[in-house]
Amino acid sequence: MAVCARLCGVGPSRGCRRRQQRQGPAETAAADSEPDTDPEEERIEAGAAALSGAGVGRSAGPSPPPRCSLLELPPELLVEIFASLPGTDLPSLAQVCTKFRHILHTDTIWRRRCREVLHRYRHILGLWQPDIGPYGGLLNVVVDGLFIIGWMYMPPHDPHVDDPMRFKPLFRIHLMERRSATVECMYGHRGPHNGHIQIVKMDEFSTKCNQTDHHRMPGGRQEEFRTWLREEWGRTLEDIFHEHMQELILMKFIYTSQYDNCLTYRRIYLPPGHPDDLIRPGLFKGTYGSHGLEIVMLSFHGKRARGTKITGDPNIPAGQQTVEIDLMHRIQLPDVENLRDFNELSRLVLEVREQVRQEQEEARPDGGEGRGHQSPREPQGPAPPSAEPPTEKGRGPGEGAVVAVAEQPAQSGQGQQFVLPMGVSCRNEDYPRTCRMCFYGTGLIAGHGFTSPERTPGVFVLFDEDRFGFIWLELKSFSLYSRVQAAFRNAEAPSPQAFEDMLKNIQSLTA
Structure with missing residues (x-):
């Protein structure tokens, strides 16, 4: 056994493969907690040292170099060594000791294995x-x-x-x-x-x-x-x-x-993030009426944010842009009592839609996008003198207003009370009762088989970093979205352009 220990370089009590093959999980764990030395090994090594000492006394030759165990090498070096071994040897190597087994779960080893062994x-x-x-x-x-x-x-x-x-x-x-x-x-x-x-x-x-x-x-x-x-x-x-x-x-x-x-x-990529994004982009789970829950990818594109369906339904297939948020047109909701009136909310949203239409018409004669070139963080008009949102002429501060400016969530102050208007259907009544801010947006609706698709106005409601909602004005329904918390590796886009090309590709497949 001592000879086996020297070959393994880890000691028989901790990592001898012959011994571990005869032990169960409990015995292996107990062995891992034992000292590194073994009485039998000490006896053999003591005898070898005595013989070596006698030899030194007669020949006065140089002393042998000290032994070095593989376990003493840095993990980074062990990763490089193990990655160069044949794939058929790795299962046996994983049985040597706990440290080797942990190192063999390193992604670097298996990514190289995918390139070299499974090219x-x-x-x-x-x-x-x-x-x-x-x-x-x-x-x-x-x-x-x-x-x-x-x-x-x-x-x-x-x-x-x-x-x-x-x-x-x-x-x-x-x-x-x-x-x-x-x-x-x-x-x-x-x-x-x-x-x-x-x-x-x-x-x-x-x-x-x-x-x-x-x-x-x-x-x-x-x-x-x-x-x-x-x-x-x-x-x-x-x-x-x-x-x-x-x-x-x-x-x-x-x-x-x-x-x-x-x-x-x-292939699909996770959306790239930017410090100025409203929230961290990513994948979200959302309610879609009788269609159940679907997966949506939220990404930011200058002055707009988009929700692209990763899963879809017979009306709106996967790959389509389900919602689009205009970050330049913020909506200040009325107080809770007035918000319960669906007609009041509808009036606010339709006013914003008319404003957006007029801005688009004003931009057409010059052949460009006019204000569309502005950053989503730039106001379209003079910045408000304080954190209090500006109100429209003839309307009190408690009745709601259109705010043509997008500000950082951290700068928005305390959250506002939120409640769905009467008559708006919701699959999940356990939605947040406070929100950070709201923006004008449009949602894609269509008949069965993606017939007669059109975009309908709505309200994007930001609750917190991991949840948002969308009120579909024409459908009188509410969708609640919650972030997918799973960690996905090897999903980053190699460049922003690669991500944009990916979005166009998956949308064109269902257009």
Whole structure:
């Protein structure tokens, strides 16, 4: 055992692979807490030292250099060493000791493994949007231990926007082989089975299941449909028969047919941030009436903010710009009592829409965008002399007003009381009762199949750093959005232009 310890360089009580293979988790943990020395090893080393000392006395030669264990090397150096080893050796190396096992979970090692060992899949890590009809989706491909796994992220069950995201594995790639890899489909309820991945180009790949019989359930299509409803919607077929039947049948048909055949994924990036942004951009979960919860990407583009659908529905498909916020036209809401009157809110919003229309007409003769070139932080008129928002002529300060200036949330003072006007529907009544500020915006509405799309005026309501809402004036409904708190790696855009190109690409697919 002492000889094995010298070969490993870690000592038999802490990391000997032969010993650990005979121990369970509890024994291994106990061994990790023992001293680094072993009586047997000390006896052998003492004997070796005595022989060495005798030899020195006779020959007076140089003393041997002191032993150095791999455990004494800096973690950064160990990462470089382990990254150069063959992939088939890494599982055995992970069994040596706890420190080695932790180091082998370093992303740097596996990113290099993806480039060198699995060169065919070196572009696959990151965020992707599947092409599933109008519904889209969010796929996160990550390194997890000895696998590359594609996790499908789904919103929580309607209407709980603050709940964490749900996720399930769709495929995985073994990181064991030196020159090839084994791809497995994880869809269905019968465990991993044979699959295939094809890299179309750097920003696109496709998956295919080679054993679609594993997707079937013993009870047939009816049991599959009921199980899918419980998992995807959190409700039974009887609960939602009348409200969603036609849409659910279409959704299940599209999902099943796509997973049974070939599914294409296109890369998406997280929106880049800027210190002047109203809030940190990113992914949000939002309520969309009877369609349930959907995933929206909030990004900032100069004087405007946009919400792009990552998941969609039969009316507004994924990839479309669901809301647009005009950061140059802030709306000062009336007090709570007056805010309860929907007609009062409607009057305020329509006044802003008319103002925006007039500004656009004034900008047309010069062939440019006029004031559209201003920064979203620049006021269109004289700045107010104090933090008190300006009021329109003939209107009292408590009756609401249009403020053509966008200010930082930290500079907006105390939050204002907020309540939805009477008659405005809301899937989640647990919305915040105070807000920071509001802006004029437009929302995209359309008929079934994305027919007759048009933009309707509304109000963007900023509650805090992680929540905002949108009042759809024409629909008399309210959508509440909550930030997706999951951390996504390898999802940053290489440049602002690359992000803009990505948005145009996913929108053009459903236009």
